[in-house]
Amino acid sequence: MKRLRVRMPGRWLLAALAAVAVAVTGTLLAPRTTAVWHWTASGTQLSEASIRLLETLQGPISLTVALPEGHPVRAHVRRLAASYERHTTVELEFVDPGRSQQRARELGLLRDGEGLVGWQGRHERFSTPSEARISRALQRMSRRSGRYVVWLTGHGERRPDRGTNFDMQAFAQALERRGYRPRSVHAKRVASIPDNTAVLVVAAPTRHLDTAARTLIDDYISRGGSVLWLTEPGGQAGTLLPVAVGDAPLEDPRTPELLDVDDTRLLVLDAEQGHPASRGVQAPLLLSRATSLTPGESEWQITPVITGSRRLTSDERPATLALALTRQLEDRRQHAAIVGDADFLADAYLGNGANLPFALNLVDWLGGNNALTGTFMRGAPDQRLDFRRTDVLLLGFGHIFALPILLALGAAWTWRRQRGGRASTG
Known part of the structure; x- marks a missing residue:
């Protein structure tokens, strides 16, 4: 009597089934789950100069930004407003230039991304919503006396x-x-x-x-x-x-x-x-x-x-x-x-x-x-490499001596291996 053999599916088939299961699960959970990861260097933290500035101001600040409904920059503006709100009260307002043309003209916001920052009845315009421009505007208003x-x-x-x-x-x-x-x-x-x-x-x-x-x-x-x-x-x-x-x-x-x-x-x-x-x-x-x-x-x-x-x-x-x-x-x-x-x-x-x-x-x-004092602009840490003197010496030695030696050894090993293969074939 012959035995019945059951063949298990291959690894590639199991991997495909697992991928489909993960995709289906993610689709089902997507409407119920919200998760946000901010991977930029600045994140949602203000610079030290902006924090010191906010500590000297009394009263809330207001941010009014001209952006259409659903514009992706709105999420950036909300994160930026939230970073200021950790240190003071922030009143955030969006103006849709397409739907509220009269309101946009009254505020003088003619292009998407333009905005107004207000403090104690004073207002200053900024061209793009960024920490540097908003903090500089607040700084100017605080000194205008x-x-x-x-x-x-x-x-x-x-x-x-x-x-x-x-x-x-x-x-x-x-x-x-x-x-x-x-x-x-x-x-x-x-x-x-x-x-x-x-x-x-x-x-x-x-x-x-x-x-x-x-x-x-x-x-x-x-x-x-x-x-x-x-x-x-x-x-x-x-x-x-x-x-x-x-x-x-x-x-x-x-x-x-x-x-x-x-x-x-x-x-x-x-x-x-x-x-x-x-x-x-x-x-x-x-x-x-x-x-x-x-x-x-x-x-x-x-x-x-x-x-x-x-x-x-x-x-x-x-x-x-x-x-x-x-x-x-x-x-x-x-x-x-x-x-x-x-x-x-x-x-x-x-x-x-x-x-x-x-x-x-x-x-x-x-x-x-x-x-x-200080700057409202903070450079990303991956824009600059700081090496100690020993690091520089090691890198220099590696590029000038170690790397060519390794390449030469690799080439010699490959040549010897190929030569040995030809000899055994002959």
Whole structure:
């Protein structure tokens, strides 16, 4: 008698049946189950700068975005609003430009993705819904209360209202976008610096400050005003603040190698980490004809903000090119800053490296907006690779020596195997 043999289905058939079962189960459960995974680097977390900004605001914010019903960007906007709602109250509204044309025209939202952010009765428009644009708009609204940045003029200083390479028009425009109101004041035409001045800028006067100008600055400092003094070799900052200014520009013998230029007075330096002015500053600064600064004995607490290596000076100590000064004045803290270079904020140099973000942070700190320093843009961690020195050496050794040796060994093993196969066949 022959035995009856039952043949089991092949593995491929079992795999197909399992796949069909999973698909059917997913189809049945889909209407009842909702799951969302957010795999982007930013996720739904705000940057530290945005969180600090929201902590300074009082009251809810509103977001109105023009997007049609069912538009996929609506989900992104809801996630973005939820990230803000973790730190404050958010009122979110969508406007369908197709169905509510009159409402969209009243709000001035003409394109999909445009929106308005509101706070305490003020509103600002943004072109696309992103953390950077929304937080910048909130930052500007929070400062729009007469926060003037005043340039003192009358002695050959750099000016905020002229567009030459020597002057600082681009920096003034950047401050205006940040919510400040830049102005210039002639030293001989005012009796005192206005009380609503957030920061007084003394931008490297080329002529000697007369008695009237010195009295004007000294009175402003004695009233607790914040000063950003940009000086150059042999400058006059030391006459009113406890800092000695060097007489000659510093030089870096490595500049030709770093920048491929012959001018060794161009310096590539990093801002000192730990100070609010360097918050979010990743790139180096570019300074030109900068001089060293030496702090003196005083009631001010003086901290280096920009330092250079020992190769910039003949001394044993590293050169200091910018100082932050702080002192307690009655019920508040007063700030001042001295930078041994005025070119790094001039139109010709402002766009290099991190000159602009560093300077904006410095003005925020001087103006008492320490919580608002930093950047609202956070780079994804997979956009940058950080290697230690040992990692770089291992990678270099691997590509130059190890990888060719492995390839040669693999080729020799393959050749020997093929040769042995031919010999056995013969």
